[in-house]
Amino acid sequence: MNRGRYIAIVAVAALVIAGAAGVYLAQLSATVSGNLMTSVDEISRHDVESIEGALDDAYGRLDSVIKRMDVYEVRDVHEAQEQLNLEAASSNLFNALYLIDDTGVLYSSSYLVMEAGEHTYDELIVDGRDRFVTLYDDAMGRLETTKESLLFGVHLDDLRIGDHTFVGLLGRSDLSAISKQLVIESFDDQGVSSVVDAEGYYIVSASPATDLAGRDNFYTMLEEGSIEGGVTLEDVRRNIAEGESFVINCTTGAGERLVMSFAPVEGTSWSFIMAVPTEVFNQRFAPFIALTAGMLTAMLVVVGIMFAVILRSVRQSMRARAEVAARTEFLSNMSHEIRTPLNGIIGLNHLMERHIDDTEAMRGYVGKLGKAAQYLLSLVNDILDVSKLQAGKVELVHEPFDAAALIENVCEMQREPMEARGIRFEVSCDLPRPHLVGDEVRISQVLMNILSNAVKFTPEGGTVTLTAAEMVPGPGRTATLTVSVEDTGCGMTPEFQRHIFDVFTQERNHNSESQKGTGLGMSISYLLTRQMGGELAVVSELGSGSRFTVSLPLPVDGAFAEGEASALAADAAAAGSAPAADAAASPAPDGRPAASSGDGPVEILVAEDNELNADIIASILTEEGFSVTVAADGEQAVAAFEASPPGHYAAIFMDAQMPVMDGYAAARAIRDLPRDDAATVRIFACTASTFAEDRARALDAGMDDFLPKPLNVGLMLQKLAGIREGGRP
């Protein structure tokens, strides 16, 4: 799946999640608001019931006043006023009481008499209501107060006192005095409750005035602000007058946004108002938003982690399956590659048995047999190298070497096959400071792999160009050795270029099937280069050729620093020109006595537990004129050496892994023997354990040199030639 599809999927998922969250929050907001409004309604209902209860109580008290009038047998209006005076004085609700007769004259508990034309309170009586309450307004007639007051009233059924017929009783209460009786809850102190009459004057408010001059009006407050949703002030006024329950959203003149819930108070023209700041709704909603956002984030994180884990698992599974498939293919290829030369060897063995007397045919078969064996050896070496590199077990050596000579050697080794195939080979080498420090063998291996690969895939008449360059920042610094090998071969597809250094995919290169080699060379080269801190890069075009470039950081050899290089070169030249006779007559450079050379053959002790290998090596050495003594294990080898006369053995070939006593112990035992030649006899480690640590272990055990198995006969004889001549090999 490409990146674009991933982005698209993530974007769609994000949109879906955002949309769902939006819908959810909108629904949540509506639910929270609904719950809050329900709470507001419940509190409003409770408060309205409390107020209605207080009103009923006031009406009941007025009824009681009338009953007591009868009990006290009030005879005339003056006695009635005195009785009202005492009733008002003993009441904790009424500040004054008033009787209204059927002519409209009002008689107060403070003896005030207001004629019908001086007031309009009688209108409250004649409007048909048995009980009523209204906010005192001196416009109806000035009573004995300037304070904000309520007037409670009950209709009387023609109460007869003296020569007067009374039709109504009023009770006046200072609003501030009765505020406790009308106390209302205010939505957890977050809202403001109030009661207004139809004219908008407050019956109950958060900051009540006690004087008519200071009273506020609800409609004035609304006028100073604004009402949302197209609701007008007249709508509010009409709804209150008609006793409707309704809700408005408004903004006060001070800029505070409010939600106002209105509920009528039964039996009055009043409206109970619960005003809750919009901020309260937001505050109530905020925790839900935070909770939802938190949970959503947590869910997304969990889903993301699960997705990542699943993706990683799938990728690991796919990688594992791919590796298994690649390994299986690799093993299959290896099996094929191994079986092919084995098949040849078996076939050649059969042919050799059939033509054992035909010298000419045997020569051909033996030659082919050697090639097959060499191929098998290189295959095993490559597999081992890959295995060690992947396991990080390759230990690099850091020794001085001549990069120019190294490159020349590598080139030289490939000149013959290139000439054989008609490939033009061009070399450009510009190495101002060729003496570097590094692992010469591994660098050679890398360059050889690259160059041989170029030769393999370059057709006849093609060109292979090797360019070596060096960049040295300064004396004593690390140089960068860059070697580029360019061919005019078949080239590679971009897909293949991406996998050319993969171990198990290398073999998918079917081009290699027609070529000799394991195909692991590039993987080994890549891994070695990386381990040496360098880079291996390839640029290729299918059908045009490829260019491999290896860059290695290598310290400059301090011994060949500027100014000394020429002198050292001169010394080396002088040493190289020393006469051979002098060298033969002289003791070994390390002071060791030369092995006996006399007239007899040079004696070699071979410690090898494998009888076939022992026979082979003994045969080879014998044919080369050496005298061979074979020991079947380390102990026998030590015994044989101990039993020999001093200087008898010129060299010992010591297998590493043997029964009874291994080669390492045997070498130490020989070196420890109290005889002069114990320290000087040359001991060669002969082992199939070819890792660097194996080599180091052998040297630590006192052995002088290392001959890996299978033996390179030429190399072995080359080393023995020096011994035969009485010097170091």
Add this chain to the structure above:
Amino acid sequence: MTAPPPLSGRPLSRRAFCAAAALGAGALAGLPACAAPPAAAPVHLVVKLPRTGHTVVFDDSIKQMETVVQAMADDFQQSYGRPVEVEVVVFEQNQYDNAVVGAFDTDKAPDVLYGDYFNISTYVRTGRVAPLDDVVTPAIRNDIFDHVWDMGVVEGRPYLLPYLTRQNVLAYNKELFSRAGLDAFIADGEISAWSRDEWTRILDALAAELPRGTFPLMMYAASSQGDTHIMTLLRSAGSPFYDETGHFVLSEPEGVAALRWLQEGVGRGWFPPHAENLEIEDCSSLFRAGQLAIYMVNNASITRYGDTVGLVNFPGPDEGGCATSFASGFQVFDNGDAEKLAVAKDFLRFVYEDGRWLDYAAGALPASRRVAERYGADIPSYELFRANAANVWDFTGNNPDTRSVRDVFYTGIHDLLMGKLTPEACAAYLDEQCNARIDEGWAESRLHE
């Protein structure tokens, strides 16, 4: 009106008045405002006053004192030489303690308080009210009438700056007097003074001659609002009321005699029945309705009655009788913020040094000689009340907590009128209770340093 009003050539509406004040202030404030540091935070000043009716002879639009104080505040805010926000807070007359003491140590604590002396003098002893020596210049001091000035001086230092006074006398309904055959006592153009015997005769005549439901003399004792006139009436038998230490001496024979005179009046029908249950507003309503013959008025309120009433002093220890006086003015509170205290004092300097704002006392009796001289002719019966100033008696007695005394005083009178206390017992009760409040007031008294 003989002199032009200070702000306009004609009476201003309330809105026009405020706008003119703001514009004038803005013009005056130009230079000082420009000189102020641009980023200085404004000082928030809280000015409080009770809701109080008020009239001004040259501006019919003014009905409340808060209108005047708000205009002063706006003018000061505009013209002060540094940023200042003046918040005017109006409270109800019965909310003094909530508005003042209840607001101490809050952001609504008053920095300046305008009110009646018998209420706000209490706060001088809280230690919060700052003396105003540094505000009062010789010009300010010399402009204020001595007898008014003295009411704001405590232990030799001015703690209240008087703005205006109201003189209380009694008014009688001429028609009811005629109906009761008392034409001989009706006099125009004077504040009469009757002897105690004359008072007794007049009240008896009224009780006998007036119809049922119409009563001779005001009386109320349902709340502390009843103290002023009753305290004054208690001097009718010659009682000094206070001794030289400022303590009640009603238990002396003159005091008891006066109490007895009142109690006997209940039985003789001088007062509305159960007057102990009445408030001043009840008597006011009765007087306006022609159901009460004698009621207390002041120089400002008599205008509503026209020539239907005559004026007479309370019966007093001497021939001239007694009148009482209410002074109203300003206090400055030290709420622990030296900067605000300084600005609050500057506010008073602004009011008292700028003659325009003192002019708005012309409606009551101005504390300022200059304003009195300028507007005296326009103030109803000004000369009558000025001439009667010699009979004015300070019913507060300069005691440290007038309001506490008032809170217990009316309860004794209430019981006297009900007959629950004899005059002697009432006198003892009042002496004991009121003097205890006075002593407590002195004990708790703490003047600002």
